[in-house]
Amino acid sequence: MRDAAQGFAIDLGSATLRILSRQEQQVLRTPTVAALDHNGRIWARGNGALALQGRRPDALRLVRPVTRRAVADTTLAAHLLRVALREASGGTKSRTFSGGTVCVPDRIGALQTQALLDVCENAGLRRIRLVPKSLAAAAGSGVPLAEPAGALIVDVGAERTSASLLSFGDVIAARSAAVGGTDVDTGLIRLMRHRHGLTICPGEAERAKHLMTRAAAEHGTVPVHGQDLQRGLPDTRQVPVAELAQVARATYGTISDLVLALLPDSPPKLVEDVYDRGLILCGEAAHLHGLPDHLRDRTGLPVHVPDQPGDVGVRGAWQVRDPG
Known part of the structure; x- marks a missing residue:
């Protein structure tokens, strides 16, 4: 109770x-x-x-x-x-x-x-x-916990990602890895320094990541503000969304690997349920640019992202x- x-x-x-x-x-x-x-x-x-x-x-x-x-x-x-x-x-x-x-x-x-x-x-x-x-995330996403059916929750946080197979209100199997949204920030900082000659702070990397995520297509550009390495003066680069997205995708393989490693050791009937119902992608970084599509393509599973995926736990x- x-x-x-x-x-x-x-x-x-x-x-x-x-x-x-x-x-x-x-x-x-x-x-x-x-x-x-x-x-x-x-x-x-x-x-x-x-x-x-x-x-x-x-x-x-x-x-x-x-x-x-x-x-x-x-x-x-x-x-x-x-x-x-x-x-x-x-x-x-x-x-x-x-x-x-x-x-x-x-x-x-x-x-x-x-x-x-x-x-x-x-x-x-x-x-x-x-x-x-x-x-908690499954319940907040609308999954009936009392059902004896498999549900797969992939929770992508800032610094850690977990994949959990659930059934009948219990965790049947779980894996996690030290990868998340801050890895994308680190990659963007490295990209801007080495390819564009611009030093940016973590807050600007976070802003660029969100602008990239909201972009409707990859043929546009995102303004990134920082300090020019040569002149030491404030400057802005218009960076193609496709270039930023390539950095983000470099972290996605570890996330999909979690799912692919979890399923073979899981009960076959629950795996069948997951392939019928798909996985629920939640957490602070669930809306990262191209992540749902990557998981869909790599695992062959339908991918569902709830509204406000970072809040489903509470x-x-x-x-x-x-x-x-």
Whole structure:
């Protein structure tokens, strides 16, 4: 049975923290990052910290307390979660909250489980329920969890991608790899430096990636802003969408390999279900330019991308049953 007192659904990602309260329909999203000085004092958090990229003095550093969905800094992660919970509660100054249902990776270890529990407890959550992210994402995408039929969830995050085969409200098989949207950003930074003579910051790479994704066709161009390597002056390059898309596709092989490696070791009947129903592509980077087409071509599976694919975990978390 679900505990009706669980007031928040939480997805603590390496790039974005998402929170949904039972009283609201809108998902609160905030970057999981803070700007700290040498003494560990927080000067900015979330979007305010991201705005310092390329502008911050040497005395400040940008810190992400969650890396590849593993907690690296429990103190900072708890602080960011507490601030976000207060905002999701309408700006309350409360130090405690009724409880939360928290999305976790399917194959999370004991140490990381404890680290995540510590973060939630230090943020003020009194009761905590952990649910597998793939089950929450399936429920948030409209998959009936009680059906004894195979469902394949491919969750592409900023730094990690997982592929999970589900049936009857349980994770039957799962694989993951350290690849995601930030790998595309890194590739775009390298491309602009070596082919176009332009130094760009991670924020500009992220912007170019989103412009590329929204492009209707690959024959257009995307303006990319940065610093000319030779003159040291601000400059802009009009880069073909096809060229940017080629960089993005270089990361897609690892994602499709996950699916192709998962299916041979899965029960045949569930694999038949997947080939009939297709896979659900979700996560923060699900809309990467050409990714659905790549998966469709490489695996032979229909590919379905839900609306707001990054939010399906928090939207479906409460529908996941408790173990036993």
